[in-house]
Amino acid sequence: MSVQIEDAVQNPAPRIGKGGAPPPGRRRGTGRAAGKAPYLLLIPALAATAVFLGWPMVRNLILSFQNLNMKQLIQHLTEWRGIGNYQDILGGEQFWRVTVRTIVFTAVNVTLIMVLGVLIGLLLARLGKKMRLVLSVALVLAWAMPAIAATTVFQWLFDARYGVVNWVLDKLGWHSMAHYDWVGSQLSTFFVITVLIVWQSLPFVALNLYAATTTIPKELYEAARMDGAGTWKVFTSVTFPFLKPFLLATTFLEIIWVFKAFPQIFAINEGGPDRLTETLPIYAFTEGVGNLHFGMGAAISLLTIVVLLAMTAYYLRLTLKQEEDEA
Amino acid sequence: MKRSLLGRIWPNAAALVLALGFAFPVYWMFTTAFKPNGDIITEDPVWFPLNGTFEHFTTAVNAPNFWSLVGNSVTVTVLAVGLSLLIALCGSFAVARMRFKGRKGIILTFMVAQMAPWEVLVISIYMIVRDADMLNSLVPLTFFYMLMVLPFTLLTLRGYVAAVPKELEESAMVDGCTRTQAFVKVIFPLLAPGLMATSLFGFITAWNEFPLVLVLNKEPDKGTLPLWLSQFQSQFGDDWGATMAAASLFALPILVLFLFLQRKAVGGLTAGAVKG
Numbered sequence: 001m002s003v004q005i006e007d008a009v010q011n012p013a014p015r016i017g018k019g020g021a022p023p024p025g026r027r028r029g030t031g032r033a034a035g036k037a038p039y040l041l042l043i044p045a046l047a048a049t050a051v052f053l054g055w056p057m058v059r060n061l062i063l064s065f066q067n068l069n070m071k072q073l074i075q076h077l078t079e080w081r082g083i084g085n086y087q088d089i090l091g092g093e094q095f096w097r098v099t100v101r102t103i104v105f106t107a108v109n110v111t112l113i114m115v116l117g118v119l120i121g122l123l124l125a126r127l128g129k130k131m132r133l134v135l136s137v138a139l140v141l142a143w144a145m146p147a148i149a150a151t152t153v154f155q156w157l158f159d160a161r162y163g164v165v166n167w168v169l170d171k172l173g174w175h176s177m178a179h180y181d182w183v184g185s186q187l188s189t190f191f192v193i194t195v196l197i198v199w200q201s202l203p204f205v206a207l208n209l210y211a212a213t214t215t216i217p218k219e220l221y222e223a224a225r226m227d228g229a230g231t232w233k234v235f236t237s238v239t240f241p242f243l244k245p246f247l248l249a250t251t252f253l254e255i256i257w258v259f260k261a262f263p264q265i266f267a268i269n270e271g272g273p274d275r276l277t278e279t280l281p282i283y284a285f286t287e288g289v290g291n292l293h294f295g296m297g298a299a300i301s302l303l304t305i306v307v308l309l310a311m312t313a314y315y316l317r318l319t320l321k322q323e324e325d326e327a
Numbered sequence: 328m329k330r331s332l333l334g335r336i337w338p339n340a341a342a343l344v345l346a347l348g349f350a351f352p353v354y355w356m357f358t359t360a361f362k363p364n365g366d367i368i369t370e371d372p373v374w375f376p377l378n379g380t381f382e383h384f385t386t387a388v389n390a391p392n393f394w395s396l397v398g399n400s401v402t403v404t405v406l407a408v409g410l411s412l413l414i415a416l417c418g419s420f421a422v423a424r425m426r427f428k429g430r431k432g433i434i435l436t437f438m439v440a441q442m443a444p445w446e447v448l449v450i451s452i453y454m455i456v457r458d459a460d461m462l463n464s465l466v467p468l469t470f471f472y473m474l475m476v477l478p479f480t481l482l483t484l485r486g487y488v489a490a491v492p493k494e495l496e497e498s499a500m501v502d503g504c505t506r507t508q509a510f511v512k513v514i515f516p517l518l519a520p521g522l523m524a525t526s527l528f529g530f531i532t533a534w535n536e537f538p539l540v541l542v543l544n545k546e547p548d549k550g551t552l553p554l555w556l557s558q559f560q561s562q563f564g565d566d567w568g569a570t571m572a573a574a575s576l577f578a579l580p581i582l583v584l585f586l587f588l589q590r591k592a593v594g595g596l597t598a599g600a601v602k603g
Contacts, residue, residue, distance in 0.1 A: 037421070037425065037506075038421035038422075038425040038427040038430070039421075039427065041417040041418060041420060041421035042417070042418050042421050042422070042433060044414040044417060044418070045414050045415065045417070045418035045437070045477060045481060046418075046433070046436070048414060048470075048473065048474055048477060049436065049437070049440050049474065049477070049478070051470075052470055052471055052473075052474040053440055053443055053474055055455060056448045056451045056452045056455060057448070057451075059451040059454060059455055060448060060450065060451035063450065063451055063454060120345060123338055123341060123342060123345075124342075126338045127338055127339065127342055128339070131338075131339050131342045131343070132342075134342065134343070134346050135342045135345060135346045135349075137346075137350075137586070138345070138346035138347070138348075138349040138350040139346075139349055140585055140586060141349065141350050141353045141582065141586075142349040142350070142352070142353065143585065144531070144578075144581050144582050144584075144585035144586070145352070145353060145578055145581075145582070146531070146534065146535040146553070146577060146578050146581055147535055147537070148535065148537055148553040148556050148557060148574075148577070149356070149556065149574040149575075149577050149578040150352065150578075152556060152557075152560055152570060152571075152573075152574045153352045153353075153355065153356045153571070153574055154352065155560075156355070156356075156359065156567050156570065156571060157352060157355060159567070162367065162368055162369065162567070164355065164372050167370075167371070167372055199348075199349065199352070202349075203349070256442055260444055260445075260446050260447075262446040262537065262538050263535075263537040263538070263553070266537075266538075267537075267557055267560075280447070281444065281446040281447050284447045284450070285446070285447070285449065285450075285538065288449070288450040289449060289450060289453065289542055294450055294453075294454070297450045298450050298451060300447075301444070301447035301448065301450060301451075304444065304447045305444055305447065308442070308444060312442070316439075319438060320435065
């Protein structure tokens, strides 16, 4: 949970109270007093950001040009490598393989999350009060489960010998699955990770989508019905346009979230078997911290940030534009 | 509008199946934690812990360092969330209520900051903390967690502050309040739902954080609960009862908090958003 949704959601509604110049009379009264106030109020936030985020970013950039392994670390040596780390990474196959894997992984998960999340959200809107409460509570339970705890539980559910998933598959007639080792191959490990991530992410999309649908004015639906629109037509002409900004913001948020997913993948099988389920953040971590190639790890993490920025560039540009319009 | 019987049944049936699917892993975690080993290591699952036992919880609680790590987790989380609320409140007031040079740039800075890929910055953060000779300390953890939640908190609170009608504040000022007094007496109480929603997310982020603590706090009694849980699992291997008890103990505070504040969190976020 690290990205706001407000800006996109508020789009359709008229803007009240934010943006635009204040009434002229007021400005005169408080303008002088407020001269330095906003900066003073923002100093702590900006300083904290500079120290605890800005500095690690800069440090990461510097590290990525260094040859820093266990030996240099212990002896406090600074060896420069220029763009050597980048040449090695971009010239090798592994980085590209992991990048493609990460993009496919993110795309599959985000698509599943958004499509199913919207369907469940719309279902919530159709339910009666009691059933809606039942489903909401179940969703909230999944939403609130801490990632590490959820990962542990999924390992138990998918346990080869005594896991309940294999038992069910066996009973359904899929006898070869009775003792199936889910973390033994790349695809099945990814399957478990995907089920886990989708299970954890759906509630956020579904519950917030439902909350957003409750803000759609009823008159719009009535008008559409009067014009003889069917269920699908109502959805495409009323519901969807209204929810579009919300969907855009949520998709963006989920892309970042899935892309960065760390505990789920790491705790399930540490990127294994044979490093086949490593995504970019895990790859950077394994190279940097696991194999003690800190310089290489830093270079990979910088490239990871570049890939993430490329994947979210569209939305970032939209947001930039919106803030410009507002200011 | 008339709906057929089938038309009324299928949404409810679908909802029931979904509810079971979403709740089951949580149910399975808690029930496994209460089952004696014989009911866990079995060819056919035991669906309800009829022969309930607290044995696994005892194992988990008596595992090395459990209580000191609980203390660490609580300390770090509360401090990080408290600090970020304080800092974010000041900042959000400035960006929501005041016009000044560079406002747009500052908002953008926080927008980009909340995208920060902390997961891949662990290497440089490790170097910084190591050079400061503060590995295995709670201080850097607290500050980094504070910053992890700060941008989100600030930007979300901005929506809440903006949603409070300016007139309220102005009339308080006309009545003789200073700007600060107007804020404390009029606006702050109206921000309560927003503060609760954002602190809930802050709490979850800090309580769950894993990659950073994994790298920074390696000494067994210096970490936090996520680290404890992951190590507990590798240590107790196939003792699923104990592992599920440990996971339950770790997840319970968040689950309870979330169930209580759920309405505020969901409604709050979107309400703040739409009114923003």
